Amino acid sequence: MAAPKLGDIAKRAGVSIAAASIALNNPDTNRVSATKRAEILRIAEELGYVPNELAKALTERRTRLIGLMVPLKDPIFFNHFIAQVLGGIQATVMQRGYNLLIYSPTGKPGRFTRDQILESRFSDGLIFINTRFCLTRDVAETIRELDRAKINFTMVNSYYGRADVNYVGVDDPALGEAAAQYIAGRGHRHIAFLSGSSDLPTHIHLLKGLRKGLAEAGLELTDRHIGCTGYDQARAYEILDSWFAEKRARPSVVFCGDDQLLMHLYDYVEARGLKIPDDLAVVGRGNIGVISMLRPRPTSFTIPAFEAGKLSAEMLIDSIERPETKKRRVLLPFTFYAGETA
Missing domain, CATH: 1.10.260 (434 Repressor (Amino-terminal Domain))
Incomplete structure (x- = not known):
């Protein structure tokens, strides 16, 4: 029938x-x-x-689809931060009567190809989440491609440029400064910063805040105590071994730039038979999901990933339904979690 x-x-x-x-x-x-x-x-x-939803979409010139682009080499659900952001996005998308379409990257790490960006025009709008693979130049080029394609989008995480875009993130310079103030206040004088890459926007702005906060306390973060691992565990071990081999000015505390670096540090401490915080104090920047899995619980400045996802979707859908809506740049507050490691 x-x-x-x-x-x-x-x-x-x-x-x-x-x-x-x-x-x-x-x-x-x-x-x-x-x-x-x-x-x-x-x-x-x-x-x-x-x-007939397709016919309806053609008539209304709207598909009620929100596209999601996350330039990661690994499945996005393996990344705790991305998974929490995605949960927030999905909550808003469902509430507002839209569906979510996830695009898989095929270009180089940190980027989607121009063809993929053009294909995303099928959706009403796009949420782009910057990851640890997105260098400053990658983010800038992505914004240019999205603007050329006239795609309505919101960007999440690690963008510090001046383009007029919808953006949701965290104030990393302020977070770095707060971490430095806490570390100095606990009596530490030799501090190290474990990071992924010196080209990452997050690294640049955390370092700016760390150095400012330490300078205010009369302390210095030396270049030899800034370790960029490239997110390679073996390289992380080499850096940490070199710090522990120092006779003078050996770091008494390490600030980790994100969750993966924090887990590399925990693995290193276990492999070398060390104890946190007896042999080394640790302060992290990450999300509560990872903190809850580690023992001892890391002292951390946590990022509201779920809230960032919710707000990014709200901003995008508002701009879809009301094109006259002005673009917004929102920096969400981070939270200090005392933990047991510093």
Whole structure:
């Protein structure tokens, strides 16, 4: 039996196809009487009518799809931060009556290809989450490509440029400064910073804050105590071994730039038979999901990843539904978690 069409409903209700469409798709309309609209809805239910969403999208010029781009080499659900951001995005998307479409990267780490960005125009808008693979030049080029393609988008995490874009992130210079003040206040004089890459926006701005906070306390973060691992565990071990081999000015505390670096440090301490915080104090920057898994619980400045996801989706959908909405740059507050490691 053929699926019922809009024309079948219109014929039984004694109205035009246009009137039936208005009644089904516009609950607040006054172009069809309340009595007639109730009759049309009843007939549609009796016939088991299912709207053609593609046709509806073409008519409204809207698909009610939100695209998500996350330039990671690994599945996004393996990354605790991304998974929490995604949870927040999904909560808002569902609440606002949209669906989520995830694009898989095929270009180099940190980037999507131009063709993929152009393909994303099928969705009503795009959320782009910067990751540890997104260098400053990658982020800038992504914004240029999205603007060229006239794609409505919101960016999440680690963007410090001047482009007029919807953006949700954390104030990393302020976080770095707060971490430095806490570390200095605990009496530490020799501090190390474990990072991923000196080219990452997060590294640059955390370092700026760390150095400012330490300078205010009369302390210095020396270049030899800034270790960039490239997110390679073996390289992290080499850096940490070199710090522990120092006779003078050996770091008494390490600040870790993100969750993966923190886990590399915990693995190193266990492998070398050391104890936290007896042999080394640790302060991290990450999210509460990772903190809850580690023992001892790391002293950390936590990032509101779920809230960032929710807000990014709200900002994007607001700009879709109200194109005149001004773009916003929102820096969410980080939270200090005392933990047991510093």
